Amino acid sequence: MSKKQLMTTKITKYPPGEIIIWLFIMAELMVFGLFFAAYAVTRIDNIELFELYQQNLDTTAALYNTIALLSSSYFVVRSVIAIKHNQQQDSFKWMVLAIIMGLVFIIIKTDEFAHHVSNGITLSTNTFYMFYLSLAFFHYLHVILGLIILSVIARNINKGAYSAKEYTNVETGASYWHMVDLVWLILFPLVYVM
Amino acid sequence: MKYTSQMVAKPYFIAAIGLFVGQILFGIIMGLQYVIGDFLFPEIPFNVARMVHTNLLIVWLLFGFMGASYYLVPEEAETELHSPILAKLMFWIFLIAGAATILGYLLVPYATLAEITMNDLLPTMGREFLEQPTITKIGIVIVALAFLFNIGMTILKGRKTVINLVLLIGLVGLAVFFLFAFYNPDNIVLDKMFWWFVVHLWVEGVWELILGSLLAFVLIKTTGVDREVIEKWLYVIIAMALITGLIGTGHHFFWIGTPGYWQWWGSIFSAMEPIPFFMMTVFAFNMVNKRRREHPNQPAVLWALGTGVMAFLGAGVWGFLHTLSPVNYYTHGTQITAAHGHMAFYGAYVMIVLAIISYAMPMLNGRKAANSAKSQIVEMWSFWLMTISMVFITLFLTGAGILQVYLQRMSDNPLPFMVVQDKIELFYWLREGAGVVFLIGLIVYIASFFIGKDEAEPNEA
Amino acid sequence: MSQAFTKSMARNIFYGGSMFFFLLLLVLTFDTVESLPQTDNRENLTAQVAKGKHVWENNNCIGCHTLLGEGAYFAPELGNVHKRLGKEGVIAFIKFRPKNGIPGRRSMPQFNLTDDELDAVAEFLKYTSEINTQNWPPNIQG
Numbered sequence: 201m202s203k204k205q206l207m208t209t210k211i212t213k214y215p216p217g218e219i220i221i222w223l224f225i226m227a228e229l230m231v232f233g234l235f236f237a238a239y240a241v242t243r244i245d246n247i248e249l250f251e252l253y254q255q256n257l258d259t260t261a262a263l264y265n266t267i268a269l270l271s272s273s274y275f276v277v278r279s280v281i282a283i284k285h286n287q288q289q290d291s292f293k294w295m296v297l298a299i300i301m302g303l304v305f306i307i308i309k310t311d312e313f314a315h316h317v318s319n320g321i322t323l324s325t326n327t328f329y330m331f332y333l334s335l336a337f338f339h340y341l342h343v344i345l346g347l348i349i350l351s352v353i354a355r356n357i358n359k360g361a362y363s364a365k366e367y368t369n370v371e372t373g374a375s376y377w378h379m380v381d382l383v384w385l386i387l388f389p390l391v392y393v394m
Numbered sequence: 395m396k397y398t399s400q401m402v403a404k405p406y407f408i409a410a411i412g413l414f415v416g417q418i419l420f421g422i423i424m425g426l427q428y429v430i431g432d433f434l435f436p437e438i439p440f441n442v443a444r445m446v447h448t449n450l451l452i453v454w455l456l457f458g459f460m461g462a463s464y465y466l467v468p469e470e471a472e473t474e475l476h477s478p479i480l481a482k483l484m485f486w487i488f489l490i491a492g493a494a495t496i497l498g499y500l501l502v503p504y505a506t507l508a509e510i511t512m513n514d515l516l517p518t519m520g521r522e523f524l525e526q527p528t529i530t531k532i533g534i535v536i537v538a539l540a541f542l543f544n545i546g547m548t549i550l551k552g553r554k555t556v557i558n559l560v561l562l563i564g565l566v567g568l569a570v571f572f573l574f575a576f577y578n579p580d581n582i583v584l585d586k587m588f589w590w591f592v593v594h595l596w597v598e599g600v601w602e603l604i605l606g607s608l609l610a611f612v613l614i615k616t617t618g619v620d621r622e623v624i625e626k627w628l629y630v631i632i633a634m635a636l637i638t639g640l641i642g643t644g645h646h647f648f649w650i651g652t653p654g655y656w657q658w659w660g661s662i663f664s665a666m667e668p669i670p671f672f673m674m675t676v677f678a679f680n681m682v683n684k685r686r687r688e689h690p691n692q693p694a695v696l697w698a699l700g701t702g703v704m705a706f707l708g709a710g711v712w713g714f715l716h717t718l719s720p721v722n723y724y725t726h727g728t729q730i731t732a733a734h735g736h737m738a739f740y741g742a743y744v745m746i747v748l749a750i751i752s753y754a755m756p757m758l759n760g761r762k763a764a765n766s767a768k769s770q771i772v773e774m775w776s777f778w779l780m781t782i783s784m785v786f787i788t789l790f791l792t793g794a795g796i797l798q799v800y801l802q803r804m805s806d807n808p809l810p811f812m813v814v815q816d817k818i819e820l821f822y823w824l825r826e827g828a829g830v831v832f833l834i835g836l837i838v839y840i841a842s843f844f845i846g847k848d849e850a851e852p853n854e855a
Numbered sequence: 856m857s858q859a860f861t862k863s864m865a866r867n868i869f870y871g872g873s874m875f876f877f878l879l880l881l882v883l884t885f886d887t888v889e890s891l892p893q894t895d896n897r898e899n900l901t902a903q904v905a906k907g908k909h910v911w912e913n914n915n916c917i918g919c920h921t922l923l924g925e926g927a928y929f930a931p932e933l934g935n936v937h938k939r940l941g942k943e944g945v946i947a948f949i950k951f952r953p954k955n956g957i958p959g960r961r962s963m964p965q966f967n968l969t970d971d972e973l974d975a976v977a978e979f980l981k982y983t984s985e986i987n988t989q990n991w992p993p994n995i996q997g
Contacts, residue, residue, distance in 0.1 A: 322890055334658065341879060432961075435962050520912025580900060582908060652894065811930070
């Protein structure tokens, strides 16, 4: 697919995908938003504690994970564009790449969690870890759910279920995946960097 | 009625209404004990009256759910019930076990009941709502298993509709989570925590699946709206119920010795628990507005709409009022909780059972679709009497609760519990008055089964 | 291209969503059970406390009282009654309830507990008052 094709792909309807997924995305963002707000407010009250323990987090791993999710989102975009041009094989290829990058995220994040567990850190260790683990783990489960959705879509693309005429489900899955990505893009600076 | 085996629902419904009357009578007694402390003391102390009140509620709702299942599952599956005999047998076992348990509460001191039912072998008694002797609990499990087997086999051999499937998931969940009632560790924190796996995961979890499927059934039948549309709504509603309600369990883990993080998890998720109830209200009204026919049974439609609205108010709005942990810190274990409990149970579960009874009873009594116009008017009167008096019970208890919270927990000089109770006595009197109106409504409801019994039903418009 | 929201999609949201949150509940429950020793005062859970819990249950105390805010709202909160009355106070209160109640007042039944049972239930309430309840109730009145 050429760059030109990328530019000329029009959004034929708005919002893309099933309308219901946007209700879910809104609900999800609301929940994450509440958690983020709660985190930010609590951090102000416990600034020293938070800054101290934030240093224990593996920022490098989180950076790799950011790259993994961003590239994964990009691959999903390519997959959607491909299916809109009836290029099912390309679409499948991009989707598989997106899933692989999602799995990279899961592997790195699982390693981070394993590291915490081996150090005896739990939700009850202190307020910082309560928030960090809650947010990170809740997001982690979303990545897993998103990967399951993408896998089902990839399988259907491969079976030829979607085409330039019928690709709503691909867009739906893609929208969800972008939401998962977006949440991470807030989580990363808020919890790791700030 | 399409299948003769649906007839087994009838005794279940009659028993449900009978036990409902008992529940309300004991409610009136308790309400009076709130203001005349030594009323019926020491014959029926408050704890006994309360146990009878709450246990009768649970048992009659279970009778209602079972009757509803026996009525609706064959019709949905388009086949006769697997074993009507088993259903009849279980009816009598459940009724006798239930009656014996209630008599046990009333006739001997609770400690004696614990002793003669050998509670020490497997102690499960003496916890709120799970006061039944262990032997009764085992009986409940056996009845539930036989019931599930009967319903499951019927669904298996017949048409598999979404309504049947969701109902079955709800009923299986009901049985599975009841098993936590047998877990009673010496550690009170663990005990309390897993006690909620019965109570919360019932009423804010799997019971909502049962509620949803019964409501969907009544709406399909009375509005004639396309099944596809209704089933889609059903899936979305129960999805939201579990998505919010499962982690919403955390709103019970704020102050019972469980870790502090539940204040965040519980507040955030339970704050969204009104969503499925709101959707249910929208659903019910939407379907009735889009109706393709005027069903001659008007009260059934009224109950179905009523359950949407009242469940949203009672479970949704009144639940939200005190579910955020900073609020709940002050309201936990006060009359606010009682206010919420009353309207939520009435709106969500009492009304849906009455809706399905209202829909099914005319057919079970050999009519084509509805009772006579006269009977319907009486039934609709009972709807308004009970529903409005329940609104007032809730408002008065909320008033009592707000004062209680202020005087006992928030003012500069917090007063002792009993001093506060004396100060808010007026609200308890008003609540008792509303309770009496509720009882009158219930009597009118029962009268509707006998008034205009021999008159023809109104024609379908 | 169909824009309609299909039933199978609704079904997937139901199954997917419930499984997701059920698993999350299991994980959080597991974490809670693991960290309970920090808050539930189990180091003081003696045989006498366990016995007191049975006395508490066998007399259906929860039918009138709340314990850590759960139960009936007819009589005072007992999660902190040990702090309010002290062990001797608790025992005396239960022991000397008049058999026929107090005229016109909410009355607690006379349960005829043995001295050992009285001691056990008081120990149970002492143990309960030492559970870390995140500072609930707001004040001594419960």
